[in-house]
Amino acid sequence: MPSGTLLYAQSGGVTAVINATASAVIQTARAHKVRVLAGRNGILGVLREELIDTTKEPAGVIRSLAHTPGGAFGSCRVKLKSLDQDRARYERLLEVFRAHDVRWFLYNGGNDSADTALKVSQLAAEFDYPLTCIGVPKTVDNDLAVTDTCPGFGSVAKFTAVSVRECALDVAAMADTSTKVFVYEAMGRHAGWIAAAAGLAGNGEDAAPHLILFPERPYDEADFFAKVKATVERVGYCVVVASEGIQTADGKFVADAGGGRDSFGHTQLGGVASFLAGRVKDALGYKVHWALPDYLQRSARHLASKTDLAQAQAVGRKAVEYALKGMNSVMPVIVRTSDVPYRWKIEAAPLSQIANHEKKMPPEFIREDGYGITPQARRYLEPLIRGEAPPPYGRDGLPKYVSLKHALVDRKLPPFDA
Missing domain, CATH: 3.40.50.460 (Phosphofructokinase domain)
Structure with missing residues (x-):
């Protein structure tokens, strides 16, 4: 059984399927007998040492996260600056990791989050702390570099x-x-x-x-x-x-x-x-x-794409597998292998190739007059929306979403003004 704790945090704007990634992360870690903590409200919770103990959540609730929208653990829009400019906050993160024996850090977000995960891995190396950092892709804007598409x-x-x-x-x-x-x-x-x-x-x-x-x-x-x-x-x-x-x-x-x-x-x-x-x-x-x-x-989980759901779960599973293998400073990305039939796989990409890079629409995807999409764009987009993955509905006619207990672990460090 691996020794240490895995820490997961959500970042930035949520998606209809980000909790499906969280569900896959926790279920995969549990299968490997690894304890998972989650930052309450993302990186802010880590800085404040507000860490949610996911072991308090029943297996059925964790599975049900896959069809629940929003950010189950809370997210935030906080961008850490350079290691020099935000030195105190980065070192605080390392203190929290040490205090709770965190050996794997999974940060579920976009460009800025990939940059933060990369910098945390660099700081850990500087202090010779054994930490594996994995960026987990998420964004509705589809603007992450390297990956063919972004879960969400x-x-x-x-x-x-x-x-x-x-x-x-x-x-x-x-x-x-x-x-x-x-x-x-x-x-x-x-x-x-x-x-x-x-x-x-x-x-x-x-x-x-x-x-x-x-x-x-x-x-x-x-x-x-x-x-x-x-x-x-x-x-x-x-x-x-x-x-x-x-x-x-x-x-x-x-x-x-x-x-x-x-x-x-x-x-x-x-x-x-x-x-x-x-x-x-x-x-x-x-x-x-x-x-x-x-x-x-x-937030429209009721109309989620089945393809998107499958990809959100796949990157969560792979993120844990990469972390436990010690594959530091990488992100599980989606690689398209075929348009017809649509096929894809997950591969590891260096965070350095993703952090702070923005993928815009290719010129060949925009119609010549600038007011529509081309056949190339249609071939790229159509497979991504295929399939239905509706949530279960209750007798009241509404989706059966779940909420968590958010039980926090005991603090071990002095308070910190994040």
Whole structure:
């Protein structure tokens, strides 16, 4: 039986399947007789020595995490800076690891989390502390480098494509006497993967969504208005999908929520759909409706992709296996081996190739006019949303989600201001 404790933490925005990864981590560790602690509210819980003892949770509850959305242990948006700039916090992490005999650290997040895991491994090596650090992929934005796709993306892509198709049918039914333009806002700060997934809702020039606005292409208002007008005149209505991060040619976000910046240094976005709707109404005189699904996109476990669920569980299992083998500073990534039939496998990639790198939409995935996806993009996206994996439902008609006890282990160190 391996000696030591495994510490797992969730980071950043959650996904519909991040708890499926957590479930796989804990079940795999239990199979190897390894105790798992979890940071309450991510890395903050580790710094505060608020560690959840997962051994207090029954096996059935841990299994049920696989169909429960949100972040079961709590997450946070906290980015640790360089080892020199944030020395006190990094050394505090090491103190907590020593105090609780943590020999394996699994950090479930995106680019910034991969960077943190890499730096923690470097610090442990500096102090000659035997620690294996594994980054576990998670992000709805699909912007992690190296991996073919990110667990969490397939489900938000499915939710987006289904929602846009259903909304388009509604708009089409009422277009003759009511709404002519519908604007749907998709998450995506710098990468337009989620907006691109909306393109799966229809196929053909007159099928919705008629226009997709990507962060990778500068927003030209006059050209956009002309495209909307031409679509309404040709089809009778126009469905627009806009990524929240679209920018003008000078690099200014079209919609800035005015909420300052978060701890990752990101500008608070939101409201691009309402902005575009107002501009279209004023310029073209059409009746316009808009939708901002926001958190609904990433919390929609009821509409999860079966492919995404399988991949989220697979990276969790592999993360534990890699950790117990001593494969330090790596991440289990998804490698596509075939489009037709769709096949994939998990391989290890160095965190140094992933940390702080951002994968945007390839130019060949965006239609030449900049307002839609190409056949190449469709071949890439379609397999990721295939299959249904609904949660069990109760007699009340609602999904049977679970919550944890969150029993904390006893503190062994003085308090720390994280």
